[in-house]
Amino acid sequence: MAVFLNHHQRREGAEPLLAVNSLYKRFPSPRGGGELTVLAGVELTVYRGEFLSIIGRSGCGKTTLLRCIAGFEKPSRGSLLIEGREITGPGIDRMMVFQETDQLFLWLTVLGNVEFALQAAGVPRRERRARAVHYLEMVGLERFLEYYPHQLSGGMKQRVAIARALSVAPRMLLMDEPFAALDAMTRNVLQQELLRLWQETKITIIFVTHNIQEAIIQSDRILVLRPLLPANGANTPCGAADNGSQRPLSSIAALIENTLPRPRRPDMPGFGAIWRQLNLLIGHDGEARTEPEDEAEAVAESAAEPAGAIVLDGKAT
Amino acid sequence: MRLINEARTRLALMARSWGQNLLRTHLARQVAWLMAVAAGWEALARASVYPPILFPRLSDVLATLVTEMRTGEILARTGWSLGTICTGVALAVAISIAAAGIALGIRPLRPLVDALLNVLHPLPGIAVLPIFLLWFGTGAPAVLAVVVFSCIWPMVQNLLAGLEAVPRTQIEVGRNLGLRRARLILFVLIPASLPYALAGLRLAWARGWQTAVAGEMVFGAGGGDGGLGWFIYKRRFFLEIPAVFAGMLMIIIIGILVEHVVFGTLERLTVRRWGMSRAE
Numbered sequence: 001m002a003v004f005l006n007h008h009q010r011r012e013g014a015e016p017l018l019a020v021n022s023l024y025k026r027f028p029s030p031r032g033g034g035e036l037t038v039l040a041g042v043e044l045t046v047y048r049g050e051f052l053s054i055i056g057r058s059g060c061g062k063t064t065l066l067r068c069i070a071g072f073e074k075p076s077r078g079s080l081l082i083e084g085r086e087i088t089g090p091g092i093d094r095m096m097v098f099q100e101t102d103q104l105f106l107w108l109t110v111l112g113n114v115e116f117a118l119q120a121a122g123v124p125r126r127e128r129r130a131r132a133v134h135y136l137e138m139v140g141l142e143r144f145l146e147y148y149p150h151q152l153s154g155g156m157k158q159r160v161a162i163a164r165a166l167s168v169a170p171r172m173l174l175m176d177e178p179f180a181a182l183d184a185m186t187r188n189v190l191q192q193e194l195l196r197l198w199q200e201t202k203i204t205i206i207f208v209t210h211n212i213q214e215a216i217i218q219s220d221r222i223l224v225l226r227p228l229l230p231a232n233g234a235n236t237p238c239g240a241a242d243n244g245s246q247r248p249l250s251s252i253a254a255l256i257e258n259t260l261p262r263p264r265r266p267d268m269p270g271f272g273a274i275w276r277q278l279n280l281l282i283g284h285d286g287e288a289r290t291e292p293e294d295e296a297e298a299v300a301e302s303a304a305e306p307a308g309a310i311v312l313d314g315k316a317t
Numbered sequence: 318m319r320l321i322n323e324a325r326t327r328l329a330l331m332a333r334s335w336g337q338n339l340l341r342t343h344l345a346r347q348v349a350w351l352m353a354v355a356a357g358w359e360a361l362a363r364a365s366v367y368p369p370i371l372f373p374r375l376s377d378v379l380a381t382l383v384t385e386m387r388t389g390e391i392l393a394r395t396g397w398s399l400g401t402i403c404t405g406v407a408l409a410v411a412i413s414i415a416a417a418g419i420a421l422g423i424r425p426l427r428p429l430v431d432a433l434l435n436v437l438h439p440l441p442g443i444a445v446l447p448i449f450l451l452w453f454g455t456g457a458p459a460v461l462a463v464v465v466f467s468c469i470w471p472m473v474q475n476l477l478a479g480l481e482a483v484p485r486t487q488i489e490v491g492r493n494l495g496l497r498r499a500r501l502i503l504f505v506l507i508p509a510s511l512p513y514a515l516a517g518l519r520l521a522w523a524r525g526w527q528t529a530v531a532g533e534m535v536f537g538a539g540g541g542d543g544g545l546g547w548f549i550y551k552r553r554f555f556l557e558i559p560a561v562f563a564g565m566l567m568i569i570i571i572g573i574l575v576e577h578v579v580f581g582t583l584e585r586l587t588v589r590r591w592g593m594s595r596a597e
Contacts, residue, residue: 072489090492100486107508107591116504120494150592168494 014047017171017204018069023078025064037228038064041250042078044223046172046206051198053207053215056225057282061251062208063176065225069206070096070174082171092121095165099177101157104149104164110136111145114164121168135163138197155186159193166197172204179214191217195263212278216271217264224281226253253281373559382563391548395567398544401457402529405464406521412465413472413517420473421480434473442467442528446535457542460532467528468521475520479513480506512588519580526575530568 023042026035039061046052054062067073068080071090080087082094090096097103104113114132123131136142139159149157158178165173179187195218198205209215215222228251256278260270355375361367362374385391420430442463449466453459483506491505507514533546543551549564588594 070493072492090489090495092493092495094493096489096493098486098489100484102484103486103490105487105490105505105508106593107511107587117494120491120496120500120504148591 014050016045017048017083018044018046019081020044020046020065020069021079021081023065023068023080024076025061025068025073026076039068039251040228042252043250044252044255046204048204049202050221051195051205051207051219052221052223053209053219054223054225055209055212055215055278055282056253057227058210060225060227062210062225065251066096066174066176066206066208069172070094072096092168093171094174095168095170095172097158097161097165097173097175097178099180101154101181103161104157106149108148109145110141110147110149110152110160113149113160114167117164117168123168132163132167135167136160138166138200139163139193153186154182155190158182158190162194162197166201166203170203172206175205175207177208177210180209180211187214194218212275212282213266215278216258216260216274217266219258222256222258222278224253224256224278225251226281226283370556370558373562377559378562378566381557381559382566385560385563391545391563391567394543394545394548394564395571397542398529398533398546399571401461401533401544402464402522402525405461405525405529406468406518408461408465409468409472409521409525410518413469413476413521416469416473417476417480420477430473430477434470437466438470438474442524443531443535446532450536455536459536460529460544463532464525464529468525471520471524472517475513475517476510479510479517482513483509512594515580515584515588515594519576522575522580523572526568526572 020042023039024037025039026037029036042065054065056062064073068075069087071087071094087094105116108116111129111132114135115128118128118131119125133142133145136145139162141156141159141163144152144156149160152160161178162173179190182190191214194205197203207215207218228249256274258274260268260274264271266275359375362369362372366372382391416430420427445466446459446463449459449462453462487505487509488501491501496504529544530546530549533544534550545564545568549561552558552560552564584594
């Protein structure tokens with residue numbers, strides 16, 4: 001059910017939408033002096049209409065990668081191309097949905113928030129209302145059009161944010177742990193709603209999460225990132241990626257094809273196998289798994305599962 | 318009959334609980350205490366413990382206030398003061414917006430604005446009046462300049478704090494939607510920082526009002542002009558003490574009206590309605 005993939009491996013009948021080419025992102029070190037490498041050697045192709053999750057331990061650069069795609073961060077090296085054009089800044093073709101529930105404009109109503117986005121996108125005034133109402137109906141908020149954000153629950157606020165992002169008809173939806181601040185029940189409901197929206201609109205979604213179950217239930221492919229920093233927090237020397245002794249240092253631990261049939265449930269056959277693989281790749285023991293033999297172990301273990309797995313991890317193949 | 322009795326009991330209970338609620342509200346208790354203080358004042362004045370010329374009866378003060386309103390003198394003075402302070406606050410708001418824009422828009426100038434703020438904010442407006450009298454001449458312009466001076470600093474401080482407190486997420490949502498510079502400022506930064514701006518305006522008004530009255534007392538006025546400060550000062554000169562108190566009452570009335578009617582309404586229509594500021 002789970003298949004490890006080469007990052008640029010061509011998918012059957014799929015049309016590439018976004019290409020991330022040898023992306024590096026470094027930030028000035030917070031302790032002063034030197035730089036902190038957050039992302040290294042990220043290679044990725046995202047296909048039109050797919051649901052891709054990015055997963056990994058905190059601090060491994062999931063959000064940074066998403067923010068680079070959104071255009072909020074400039075790559076230190078490498079490039080990002082959407083439909084062949086280089087990403088130079090934020091744009092309406094890549095709409096971000098944030099984790100924070102303060103992403104709505106508090107001074108605008110639910111309807112006003114969506115209409116504002118449409119206005120910014122240049123939609124003529126007379127078309128805005130109908131279009132805003134349409135997207136708010138899609139997320140089930142047609143009875144709350146005139147409410148202000150402070151009158152909504154956390155889950156409703158995230159629904160508005162999703163409707164607002166979808167309303168401007170972006171190429172892709174970038175979601176940064178959008179349900180992480182919600183309770184488990186609301187989270188499950190919104191996961192199902194998001195899947196329904198994804199199937200209805202055929203939009204491409206890149207979804208950052210640290211929740212393995214969420215990633216398996218939702219995505220076609222799962223990108224597992226690993227932290228570049230050792231557990232003690234010492235910095236990886238800049239350029240380590242170029243002169244690493246054993247093999248290139250990359251943020252990508254694995255890219256997994258999730259072939260479980262939809263709709264997915266945690267108690268379905270094969271779910272546990274993927275869950276265990278991901279858990280191992282993420283490094284549940286608190287250590288970054290950068291040693292090749294760790295991955296070999298993971299392969300051996302997953303091969304023993306009835307689900308089966310093929311490993312084609314990155315440049316190691 | 319039983320029904321009527323029941324209704325009567327219920328009505329009585331309702332009336333009692335209504336009365337208790339009224340007494341329980343904070344406002345009602347404040348009003349009750351004020352009445353008690355007023356009664357104490359009246360009693361003390363009537364007991365003639367202090368010379369009536371220095372400590373008039375409250376009833377005399379109120380009577381004088383009514384007379385002064387009838388002749389129009391006190392209203393003209395109030396209008397003068399309000400004109401000064403409204404002009405002053407408006408000018409201060411314009412200057413503050415420019416200063417905040419410069420501080421945030423031109424990076425090297427940020428320390429300059431901060432330095433001016435730190436150095437000049439602690440200086441009371443009234444302290445610069447003597448030098449402003451030399452620079453701007455005795456008269457309305459000097460008082461106006463002092464009012465502007467005392468309003469600018471709390472306003473700038475609040476505008477800067479407000480703009481810096483805008484959540485990064487909201488700015489990024491705006492940028493994501495393709496908003497740049499002017500549109501980002503107009504549609505995201507300004508509304509998002511409105512609670513701070515309103516708090517700044519409230520502070521600026523309070524400081525401006527104090528400074529205007531104090532300034533009018535110091536520089537006086539030529540001819541029949543001058544504000545409430547001048548009115549109080551002039552009446553004291555003629556030992557018309559109830560009128561002095563009437564002038565003070567007028568200042569209090571304006572203060573309460575502006576605080577609760579003007580700013581209260583402004584906040585109810587904006588930041589409180591949007592849940593950006595907790596209701597009192």
